[in-house]
Amino acid sequence: MWDYRNNVLEFIQRGIVVFGISPDSQASHKSFTERNQLPFTLLSETEKKVAKA
Structure with missing residues (x-):
């Protein structure tokens, strides 16, 4: 994840959209996103x- 965070501009410049996904709640994602x-x-x-897929 840190590599994606640190290099997200390179992805954006190439037209790539980055998403993270996990089984955690939306509320926990909000605080995790802000904290990190x-x-x-x-x-x-x-x-x-x-x-699972």
Whole structure:
């Protein structure tokens, strides 16, 4: 994750959209994003369907 955070501008310049995903709640993502200064969206996937796929 830190590599994505630290290099997100390179992704953006290449037209790549970066998302994070985890089974944690939206509320926990908000505080995590703020605390770690993440410049991309974290998606909440509590049913873990994506992780299982």
